[in-house]
Amino acid sequence: MIANAPELFEQLEFIEDPLYERIICDLLEKKYSVIDDFFNHDEVDLLRSTLLEKYEEDNFKKAAIGNRTNEVIAKSVRGDFILWINEADAGLAENVYFQKINSLVDYLNRTCFMGILHKEFHYALYPEGTFYKRHLDTFQNDGRRKLSMVCYLNNEDWKPDNGGELAIYTNDNGSEEQVNIYPLPGRVVIFESQELEHEVKPVKVPRLSITGWLKTR
Ligand SMILES: O=C(O)CCC(=O)C(=O)O
Ligand SMILES: [Fe+2]
Numbered sequence: 001m002i003a004n005a006p007e008l009f010e011q012l013e014f015i016e017d018p019l020y021e022r023i024i025c026d027l028l029e030k031k032y033s034v035i036d037d038f039f040n041h042d043e044v045d046l047l048r049s050t051l052l053e054k055y056e057e058d059n060f061k062k063a064a065i066g067n068r069t070n071e072v073i074a075k076s077v078r079g080d081f082i083l084w085i086n087e088a089d090a091g092l093a094e095n096v097y098f099q100k101i102n103s104l105v106d107y108l109n110r111t112c113f114m115g116i117l118h119k120e121f122h123y124a125l126y127p128e129g130t131f132y133k134r135h136l137d138t139f140q141n142d143g144r145r146k147l148s149m150v151c152y153l154n155n156e157d158w159k160p161d162n163g164g165e166l167a168i169y170t171n172d173n174g175s176e177e178q179v180n181i182y183p184l185p186g187r188v189v190i191f192e193s194q195e196l197e198h199e200v201k202p203v204k205v206p207r208l209s210i211t212g213w214l215k216t217r
Helices: 002-013 018-030 041-056 071-077 092-112
Strands: 032-035 081-085 116-126 132-135 145-152 166-172 175-181 188-192 197-200 207-216
Touching: 018 032, 018 092, 018 188, 041 081, 041 092, 041 116, 041 207, 071 132, 092 116, 092 207, 116 145, 166 188
Parallel strands: none
Antiparallel strands: 032 188, 081 116, 116 207, 132 197, 145 188, 145 207, 166 175, 166 197
């Protein structure tokens, strides 16, 4: 009995998390998951004000679409401005963010052996009139991207008229379906980077988010 004690201890230490379990089920079933209120109101406020501060300090760059593409082409594909977040220099807001993300990553690695070793995240702001045409997140030939994650930091009153839906294209036995997801504050969308094409519909008011990828090796 004593010989098995460490093993037993390890089992006891593991607590099943209903939210994470739902995400895993969704991913297995349909390759994406939408989680409302992943971040609470205060967390969204903090992250949004930090994003806006950095945007006003002019730290954001026009997003590119891989290397060697000229700006005109890039602009016809995506119009957002981004700022990469370095976890090592995370401030108050980013720490809140990474704490939750890391807890999810630990869970995925422990329960699904996903082997997520790296992450990359950036703030994104889509100014009025911009969009991101239909694409796959592995177009930059980064096969290490396993899961894409988007967290929305918009105001409470995001109206359908504002546009900016994330459209995910699913393909069930040959017939394509489009799922439209509004960028509501605190909402997180997770999907399989190598499987699901998606786009951001044109926005009529600035649209704020953090986008990132969970990567292997
Ligand atoms: O903001 C979104 O809803 C998706 C963004 C996206 O597809 C990307 O940055 O690759
Ligand atoms: Fe994408």
